[in-house]
Amino acid sequence: MSIGLTHYLLLAAMLFAIGMFGVLSKRNIIAVLMGIELMLNAVNINLVAFNRFMPVHDLTGQLMALFAIVVGVAEVAIGIALAFRIYRDRNTINVDELNRMKG
Amino acid sequence: MFNEFALEHAWLIPLLPAISFVIIGMVTRSYGKLSAAIAVSMSTISFLLAVGVTLAVVAGNITVDAPFVQKLSWFHIGSVNISMGVLIDPLTAMMLMVVTTVSMLVQIYSCGYMEGDPGYGRFFAFLSLFAGSMLGLVLAVNFLQMYFFWELVGLCSYLLIGFYYYKISAREAAKKAFMTTRVGDFGLLLGILLLQLTFGTLDFMELQQLVPIYVMHGGAGFLTIIALLLFVGPIGKSGQFPLHVWLPDAMEGPTPVSALIHAATMVVAGVYLVGRAFFLFSQLPAVMTVIAWLGGFTAIFAASIAITQRPIKRILAYSTISQLGYMMLALGVGSLTSSFFHLMTHAFFKAMLFLSAGAVMHAMAEEADIFKMGGLRKKMPVTFAAMTIGVLAISGIPPFAGFFSKDEILAAAAQVSPALYILATITAFMTAFYMARLLFVAFMGQPANQEAYDHAHEVGWFMRVPLIVLSVLSVVSGIWAHMAGFDDWVRFGVPAHEGMNLMIAGTSTLLAVIALALAWKVYVAKSWNADALAEKWGVLYQLSFHKFYIDEIYAALIKFFVDGIAKVLYWIDVHIVDGIVNALGGLVRAVSEMLSPAENGQVQSYAGVYLFGVIVLLAYGVYYASKLMAMLGGAF
Numbered sequence: 117m118s119i120g121l122t123h124y125l126l127l128a129a130m131l132f133a134i135g136m137f138g139v140l141s142k143r144n145i146i147a148v149l150m151g152i153e154l155m156l157n158a159v160n161i162n163l164v165a166f167n168r169f170m171p172v173h174d175l176t177g178q179l180m181a182l183f184a185i186v187v188g189v190a191e192v193a194i195g196i197a198l199a200f201r202i203y204r205d206r207n208t209i210n211v212d213e214l215n216r217m218k219g
Numbered sequence: 220m221f222n223e224f225a226l227e228h229a230w231l232i233p234l235l236p237a238i239s240f241v242i243i244g245m246v247t248r249s250y251g252k253l254s255a256a257i258a259v260s261m262s263t264i265s266f267l268l269a270v271g272v273t274l275a276v277v278a279g280n281i282t283v284d285a286p287f288v289q290k291l292s293w294f295h296i297g298s299v300n301i302s303m304g305v306l307i308d309p310l311t312a313m314m315l316m317v318v319t320t321v322s323m324l325v326q327i328y329s330c331g332y333m334e335g336d337p338g339y340g341r342f343f344a345f346l347s348l349f350a351g352s353m354l355g356l357v358l359a360v361n362f363l364q365m366y367f368f369w370e371l372v373g374l375c376s377y378l379l380i381g382f383y384y385y386k387i388s389a390r391e392a393a394k395k396a397f398m399t400t401r402v403g404d405f406g407l408l409l410g411i412l413l414l415q416l417t418f419g420t421l422d423f424m425e426l427q428q429l430v431p432i433y434v435m436h437g438g439a440g441f442l443t444i445i446a447l448l449l450f451v452g453p454i455g456k457s458g459q460f461p462l463h464v465w466l467p468d469a470m471e472g473p474t475p476v477s478a479l480i481h482a483a484t485m486v487v488a489g490v491y492l493v494g495r496a497f498f499l500f501s502q503l504p505a506v507m508t509v510i511a512w513l514g515g516f517t518a519i520f521a522a523s524i525a526i527t528q529r530p531i532k533r534i535l536a537y538s539t540i541s542q543l544g545y546m547m548l549a550l551g552v553g554s555l556t557s558s559f560f561h562l563m564t565h566a567f568f569k570a571m572l573f574l575s576a577g578a579v580m581h582a583m584a585e586e587a588d589i590f591k592m593g594g595l596r597k598k599m600p601v602t603f604a605a606m607t608i609g610v611l612a613i614s615g616i617p618p619f620a621g622f623f624s625k626d627e628i629l630a631a632a633a634q635v636s637p638a639l640y641i642l643a644t645i646t647a648f649m650t651a652f653y654m655a656r657l658l659f660v661a662f663m664g665q666p667a668n669q670e671a672y673d674h675a676h677e678v679g680w681f682m683r684v685p686l687i688v689l690s691v692l693s694v695v696s697g698i699w700a701h702m703a704g705f706d707d708w709v710r711f712g713v714p715a716h717e718g719m720n721l722m723i724a725g726t727s728t729l730l731a732v733i734a735l736a737l738a739w740k741v742y743v744a745k746s747w748n749a750d751a752l753a754e755k756w757g758v759l760y761q762l763s764f765h766k767f768y769i770d771e772i773y774a775a776l777i778k779f780f781v782d783g784i785a786k787v788l789y790w791i792d793v794h795i796v797d798g799i800v801n802a803l804g805g806l807v808r809a810v811s812e813m814l815s816p817a818e819n820g821q822v823q824s825y826a827g828v829y830l831f832g833v834i835v836l837l838a839y840g841v842y843y844a845s846k847l848m849a850m851l852g853g854a855f
Contacts, residue, residue, distance in 0.1 A: 136830065139823070139826060140823055140826060140827050140830070141823075148823075211821070211822065211823060212821065214820075214822075215819060215820030215821055216820060217820040218818065218819050218820030
C-alpha cells in the first residue's frame with residue numbers, strides 16, 4: 117500500500133482537530149497558542165500534499181506553506197509577547213480569568 | 220389735488236402706523252419721547268390722508284354703489300387668487316376718519332398719561348400697530364384680507380390689555396380677551412372658508428354681484444349657515460352676548476388703550492364687518508332677526524349690569540357693550556345708516572368718556588371706585604365739563620351727538636318691530652340713568668376720601684387737548700352729520716329720507732331727562748337712599764352686581780369640560796400611550812437579558828460557537844452539494 121494524498125489529508129485533519137481541541141479546552145494561554153500553531157501546521161501539510169499530488173507544475177503550494185510558516189512565526193512572537201504582558205498586568209495566564217470584555 | 224393724491228395713496232394710511240411700529244420696535248424703543256413723536260406724527264399724517272380721502276369721496280363720484288378699488292395680487296393657492304388692496308366707499312371713508320381721529324387723539328393723550336412709565340416706547344409701538352391693523356381691516360377688499368387684519372387687531376388688543384404684564388390680573392385679562400375673541404374668530408374663519416367654497420371668491424365686489432343671484436336661484440338655506448358663522452366673529456369681537464365677558468376685563472390695560480379698544484380700533488370691527496358684508500346679511504331675513512334680537516338683548520342686558528357696578532371703567536365698559544348691542548340692533552333691522560351713524564358718534568363720546576375716566580384715575584392715584592371719589596368738579600373743571608358732555612351725549616339729550624344717532628336707531632327699530640323699539644327705549648332710559656349716576660357720584664357731592672381729593676388736580680395739556688377736541692366732536696358730530704346728509708352718504712340700497720320722528724325723539728328725550736332727574740334725586744339730593752333701594756331689589760341687585768354670574772357659569776363649565784376631558788386624556792396618556800412605549804422598552808430589556816449571558820468575555824467560548832457555526836454551514840453545504848453540482852452542470 118503506497119502512501120497517497122488521503123493519508124496526508126487524514127494526518128492534517130487529525131492534527132487540525134487536536135489543535136482545535138487544545139485551543140478550545142486549554143486554560144493556559146501558552147497552551148492555547150500552541151494549539152493554534154498545530155492548526156497552522158495542519159494547513160501547511162495540506163498545502164504541501166496538494167502541491168505534490170495534484171497536477172500543479174510550479175511550486176505554488178510550497179510557497180504558500182513557506183509564507184504561512186513566516187506568518188505563524190510572527191503570530192507566535194506577538195502572541196507570546198501579549199501573553200507576557202497579560203501575565204505582568206494581571207498576574208495570571210488563565211483564560212477563564214481574562215473576561216474583561218464581558219458584556 | 221391733495222385729495223386725489225390721498226385717494227391714490229390710501230394704502231399709506233394703514234402702512235404709516237405700521238412703519239412707526241417697526242421703527243419704534245426695532246430702533247427707538249428705549250427713547251420714550253422720540254418714540255412718542257414718531258407715533259404721533261405718523262398717525263397725524265394718516266389722519267391728514269384720511270381727511271383727503273374723505274374729501275375726495277365727497278367731492279368725487281365715489282358712492283356705495285361705485286366704490287374706488289385698488290388691488291394687487293397677494294398670493295395664489297392652486298387656482299385661488301387672493302389679492303390685497305384698498306376699497307374706498309363712503310363707509311370706509313367714515314371709518315377711516317373715526318379711527319384716525321380717535322387713535323391720533325389717544326396717542327397725544329398717552330404722551331401725558333404714560334409719563335414716567337418704563338414701557339413708554341413699547342406702548343407707542345403697540346398703539347401704532349393697533350391703529351395700523353384696524354385701518355388695514357377697514358380698507359380690506361376681501362374677506363381674507365379682513366380676517367388677516369382682524370387677527371392682528373386681536374393680537375394688539377392682547378399685547379395692550381396685558382401691557383402691565385407684571386400684574387396677574389392684566390395677564391389674565393389679556394388671555395381672556397384673546398381666547399374669547401378666538402372662539403368668535405373660529406366661526407368667522409369657517410364662514411369665510413364656506414364662502415370661498417360656495418362662490419369661489421372672497422372679493423367683496425364680486426360677492427356683492429354673486430350673492431343676490433345665488434339667493435334668487437338657490438334660496439337662502441345654506442347661505443344662512445354661512446352668514447351665522449360669519450356673525451360669530453362679530454359676536455366675539457364686538458362683545459355681544461354671550462361672548463361679551465372679555466370686554467369689561469379689558470380695562471386692565473392702560474386707560475388710553477381702553478379708549479382705543481372701546482371707541483375705534485377693536486369692538487367696532489365686528490359692526491364694520493357686518494356692515495361691509497351687508498349685501499350678504501340683508502338677503503337673509505332669518506339672520507337679520509338673529510342679529511337684531513341678539514343686539515337688543517345685549518343692549519338691555521349690559522345696561523342692567525352697568526347700573527350697579529362701582530369701578531368707573533367697568534361702568535363704561537358695560538355701556539360700550541350696551542351701545543354695541545344698539546348698533547347690532549340697527550343693523551339687524553336693516554338700517555346700516557343709523558348703525559354707522561351711532562358708531563361714529565359713539566366713538567367720539569366713548570373715547571372721551573374713557574379719556575376723562577383716565578384723567579380722573581390719574582388724578583386720584585389709580586382709584587377706580589366712583590364711590591370713593593366725589594366732589595371732583597371743583598378740582599377738575601375741564602374733565603368735569605368733558606364728562607358732562609359725554610354723559611349728555613350718550614344719554615341722548617339734544618343737541619348732543621348721541622341724540623341724533625340713537626334716535627335714528629329707535630326710529631328704524633320702531634318700523635320693524637315694536638318689541639325691539641320698546642327694548643331699545645328702556646335701554647336708553649337705563650343708559651341715561653347709569654351714566655348720570657357715574658357723573659353725579661364721582662363729581663358732585665362731598666369728597667369721599669379727603670386725602671385723595673386733596674391730591675387730585677387737573678390734568679396737563681397733553682391730556683386736556685384731546686378731551687377738548689373730542690368734546691367738540693361729541694357736541695357737533697351728530698347735528699352736523701344729520702344736517703350734511705349722512706344718510707345719503709353712508710347707506711345700503713336706497714337712502715332712507717325720513718326726517719325726524721317727533722314722537723320717538725320726544726319720548727326718548729323725555730325718558731332720558733326723567734332718568735337724569737331720578738339719578739339726581741338718588742345720588743345728589745339723596746331723597747331716596749341708594750342702599751335701601753338696593754336692599755329692596757335684593758335679588759335683582761345681586762344678579763346685576765355680579766354680572767348675572769356669567770363669568771362664574773363659564774368658569775364652572777370650563778372647569779367641568781376641560782378638567783373632565785383632561786382627566787380622560789390623562790388616563791389615556793398614562794395607560795395607553797405610555798403603556799405602549801413602556802411595553803416596547805420592556806420587550807427589548809427582556810430579550811437583552813436573555814441574550815446577554817452569551818457575551819461572557821471568554822474567547823474560547825466564542826471560538827466554540829464559531830466552530831459550531833462552521834460545522835452547521837458545512838453540513839448544510841454537504842447536504843445540498845448534489846443540488847449545487849447539478850446546478851453547475853457537472854463542471855467538476
